[in-house]
Amino acid sequence: MITRDLRTEEAYKACFTKATIGQLGILPNPRNFLPPPTYAVDNWEKDSEFARQFFCGVNPVMIEVAKDPEKQLSNNLVNHFGKEKLQELAGKNQLLFVSYDDLADLKVNPHQMFPLPQNEASGPDGGPAPQVHPTYFDAPIVAFIYDYDKDELDVLGIQLERTDDARVYTKNTCGENEWLAVKSQVTAADRGARRTLASFEAKAFGDYQSSVGVGQFMQLIEKMCSRYSFFEKKTSLPNELASRGFTEDVQIPAYLYREDGMKLWNAIRGFAIDFVDLRHEVVQEWAKETTDPEKGAVKGFPKSFEDKETVAKALQTIMWMTSGLHAAVNFPQYEEYAYVLNKPLHLRADLSTLPDDDAEIREWMFEHGQDGCRNSPPAKI
Numbered sequence: 001m002i003t004r005d006l007r008t009e010e011a012y013k014a015c016f017t018k019a020t021i022g023q024l025g026i027l028p029n030p031r032n033f034l035p036p037p038t039y040a041v042d043n044w045e046k047d048s049e050f051a052r053q054f055f056c057g058v059n060p061v062m063i064e065v066a067k068d069p070e071k072q073l074s075n076n077l078v079n080h081f082g083k084e085k086l087q088e089l090a091g092k093n094q095l096l097f098v099s100y101d102d103l104a105d106l107k108v109n110p111h112q113m114f115p116l117p118q119n120e121a122s123g124p125d126g127g128p129a130p131q132v133h134p135t136y137f138d139a140p141i142v143a144f145i146y147d148y149d150k151d152e153l154d155v156l157g158i159q160l161e162r163t164d165d166a167r168v169y170t171k172n173t174c175g176e177n178e179w180l181a182v183k184s185q186v187t188a189a190d191r192g193a194r195r196t197l198a199s200f201e202a203k204a205f206g207d208y209q210s211s212v213g214v215g216q217f218m219q220l221i222e223k224m225c226s227r228y229s230f231f232e233k234k235t236s237l238p239n240e241l242a243s244r245g246f247t248e249d250v251q252i253p254a255y256l257y258r259e260d261g262m263k264l265w266n267a268i269r270g271f272a273i274d275f276v277d278l279r280h281e282v283v284q285e286w287a288k289e290t291t292d293p294e295k296g297a298v299k300g301f302p303k304s305f306e307d308k309e310t311v312a313k314a315l316q317t318i319m320w321m322t323s324g325l326h327a328a329v330n331f332p333q334y335e336e337y338a339y340v341l342n343k344p345l346h347l348r349a350d351l352s353t354l355p356d357d358d359a360e361i362r363e364w365m366f367e368h369g370q371d372g373c374r375n376s377p378p379a380k381i
Contacts, residue, residue, distance in 0.1 A: 013041060016338075037338045044342040047171065050183050051144055051153040052254075054098060058332050058343075059190050060257035063144070065245030066095040073097060074141050076159050080168040081143070089145060093250045096144040096153065100189050102220055103139035103212065104162045110134035110350075111213035135346040137211050140186045151254045158182055160351065175358030181351065181365055188344045191337075193220075211346035229300030235317045237265045237324070257328055264324040265316070272312040272319065283311055 016036035021029045043049040054063045066072050069086035078086060089095035112131050114122055119129035143156040158169045160182065169182045192211035212220070232239050241247075246258055253259060283305050290296035291303045305311050336343050355364050 013339075034338075037335045037342075040335055040339040040342040044339065045180060047155050047183075048152060050187070051155055053336065053343075054144070055153060055255045056257065056332070058329055058336050059193070060255075060328055061240065061244075062098045062100075062190065062193070063096055063244065063255075064098065065093060065247075065250055066090045066097050066143075067245055069095060072099075073143060074159055074162075074166070075164070076166050076168050077141060077143055077157060080157060086143075093252070094146045094148070095156075096146060097142060098144075098190075099141045100139045100193050102223055103137060103189060103193060105223075106137075106139075106212055106216045106219065108213060108216060110136045111211070111216065115213065133348075135211055135348060136350045137192050137347065138185050138189050138350070140189050142186055146252060146254075153254060155183075158186060160185055175361070177358050177361035177365075178354065181354060181361055184341075184344060184365065185347065185351065187342070188347045191343050191345060230298055231300055231313070231317065235321055235325075236313075237261055237320055261324050261328065265320055268319045268323070269312070269316045272315040273308075276308055276312045276315065 013036065015034070017032045017034045018025075018029055019032055019035060021027050040049075054060065064072070066086070067090060069090050070078055070083055073086065086095060111134065113133035113135055114129035114131075116128055116131065121127065122129040124130075138160045139162055141159045143158075144153050145156045146153050155171065159166050160169070161167075169179065171179050174182060188211060232243075241258055241262075246252070246255070287302050287304050290298050290301045302310055302314065305314075337345075349364075353364075355361055
C-alpha cells in the first residue's frame with residue numbers, strides 16, 4: 001500500500017520536465033518547458049509554508065488581525081484555546097485568522113462537476129451526464145499565531161465545519177497524515193474563495209473546475225458586488241488593510257503584501273499627483289460616465305471631482321488595482337498551483353470518510369479526485 005502511495009505521489013512530480021538530460025544528467029534540456037515548482041514540491045507539507053502562503057501567496061487578502069477574539073472567532077475556537085489566552089495574544093497583535101464566511105452561506109455541497117440540466121447530453125451515450133462526480137468544500141476558520149522573534153506565522157488551530165459541536169483540529173491532537181488532510185481542506189477552500197474574494201474575476205472555467213460550481217460562484221460574485229465601493233476595502237490599499245486589522249500600529253514585517261504593497265501604493269500616489277493637471281470638463285465627464293447606472297455603474301466612485309486630490313486618488317486606486325493587487329494575486333500562481341498537492345483545485349471527499357488509521361490516510365488522500373496532470377492518477381486533495 002505504501003509503495004503504491006509513493007508511486008502515486010511521484011506521478012505528480014513526473015508531470016514536470018527535467019532541467020538536464022543525458023545519461024549523466026548534465027546536458028541542459030532544450031525542451032524544459034515545464035520546470036518543477038521546486039519550493040512547493042519540497043515544502044508543501046510544512047506548517048510554516050501553509051501559513052506563509054496566507055501572507056505572500058495567491059490570496060494574501062483573506063488574513064486578518066484579531067482584535068476581539070470572542071467576536072471574530074467561533075465559540076469552538078475560543079472554548080478550545082481559552083478566551084484569556086486568545087485575548088492575551090490579540091493584545092500583542094500575535095493572533096491572526098482567516099474565516100471563509102461567504103462559503104458557509106452556499107447550500108449545494110457537494111457540488112456535481114457535470115450538473116444537470118447543463119449536461120443533459122454530456123453522458124457517454126449522449127444522454128445525461130452521470131451524477132457521480134461530487135466535489136466538496138468547507139468553510140474553515142483558521143487561527144494563526146505570529147512569532148515576532150522568528151518573524152514567522154504558525155498555525156494555532158483549524159475548524160472546518162460551522163456547527164456548535166465542530167471539532168477544532170491542532171497539530172498536537174491529530175495524527176501526522178490527518179493534520180495534512182485537514183490543511184488540504186483549507187487550501188482547497190482558499191482556492192475556491194480566491195477567484196472572488198481576492199482577484200474578483202467574474203468568470204469561471206466551468207463546473208468541472210469550480211470547487212463550488214458556477215451557479216454558486218456567481219452568488220459569491222453577487223455578494224462581492226453588493227459590498228463593493230470604489231475607495232473602500234478591495235481597491236484602496238490602506239483602507240483594505242485597515243478593514244482586516246492591519247492598522248499602522250500593527251507591525252508584521254513578514255506580511256510582504258502590506259510591506260511591499262504600501263511602498264508601491266505610495267510611489268503610485270506620487271506619480272498620480274505629479275501627473276494630474278486638472279481639466280475640469282474632461283474629468284467631470286469621466287466621473288459622470290463611470291457612475292452612470294447605464295454605463296460604468298461603479299459604486300463608490302465620485303460622481304464629480306471637486307479637487308485635484310480626489311482625481312489623483314482615483315488614478316492611484318486604479319493603477320494599484322491593475323499593478324500591485326493584480327500581481328499579488330496572480331504572479332505566484334505557477335509556484336503554488338502547478339504542484340496540485342500544494343493547492344488542490346477541489347476535493348472529491350470530505351473528512352467523514354477519513355480512515356481511522358492515520359497510516360492509511362495519506363493513501364486515502366490520493367485515491368479519487370482531481371487529475372493533477374495529464375498522466376497522473378486522481379487524488380482526493
